[in-house]
């Protein structure tokens with residue numbers, strides 16, 4: 001069963017000369033129980049996509065289905081309150097004048113509300129805070145209450161828009177992992193918007209990368225990271241070096257030795273290399289130009305014989321000197337990706 005399906009969805013804002021195409025022919029699917037992380041730079045359309053699902057923004061073209069129900073076909077929209085989706089936003093919008101329990105019970109419209117609120121507060125570990133008011137909670141606690149409130153009506157799908165952006169780094173990872181564990185334990189499918197690739201890699205069963213209103217790649221986290229479809233996705237998902245190569249066959253002929261690469265006269269292809277895929281060994285052919293301490297590792301910038309610079313991570317117990325000659329190799333077994341430049 002498919003939890004969510006977008007077929008050729010387009011959404012425009014504004015008119016004529018000032019028109020913005022926020023969603024441009026987007027087609028994606030979400031399987032039951034799946035958590036999809038939606039990433040992309042600011043303004044690429046992530047929030048618009050979420051709001052289109054929720055029914056806040058009607059679409060112009062295409063079809064949105066939730067389960068087997070068409071909720072928007074560009075002409076007729078199902079009202080937001082009938083869509084059975086739960087929303088958690090960055091600003092966690094709790095009602096300030098309602099207690100934690102009343103906030104969570106708010107969306108349950110029958111007499112099960114008090115029991116359901118108690119169950120949900122137990123699920124998110126907030127039972128002890130049931131009688132408090134939102135201003136008496138920390139940011140992380142408010143975020144859990146917001147999650148409990150969104151889950152209380154038993155939605156078919158959860159939509160989370162940058163839900164942890166207001167939390168500091170340490171708390172953020174913990175609350176994020178808790179929230180995803182809760183979504184998984186309740187088997188609630190979710191679309192999770194973030195502009196942070198670490199969050200996306202950590203939480204998504206799959207990741208959808210957006211750019212300028214389009215979905216450019218949807219795949220499992222390791223595929224998006226190691227097999228990006230283009231340089232935009234490669235750069236957005238993490239640090240990488242790009243080395244020009246004339247043809248894919250150059251890579252095969254490398255014998256894993258980057259120092260053997262010669263500069264092609266003109267090329268429209270590049271080798272994408274993540275810093276953990278390059279190892280430095282004793283030898284010649286490359287020079288260590290810069291060292292950056294990153295706590296658990298050092299990141300070295302190494303200039304290859306062909307003039308390209310690559311980055312390489314190395315354990316802090318195996319330092320190399322800036323200025324020294326080294327040989328740069330691909331980590332054994334690694335098959336690098338060749339992208340259009």
Ligand SMILES: Nc1ncnc2c1ncn2[C@@H]1O[C@H](COP(=O)(O)OP(=O)(O)OP(=O)(O)O)[C@@H](O)[C@H]1O
Nearest residue numbers: 013014020022041042043044045046047048049195
């Ligand atoms: N109500 C609106 N009216 C006009 N333009 C809008 C409206 N909402 C969004 N846009 C435009 O649509 C595009 C997509 O916006 P959206 O908020 O979906 O991006 P986003 O990827 O969520 O960005 P961010 O990461 O900054 O939140 C942007 O160019 C934005 O300026």
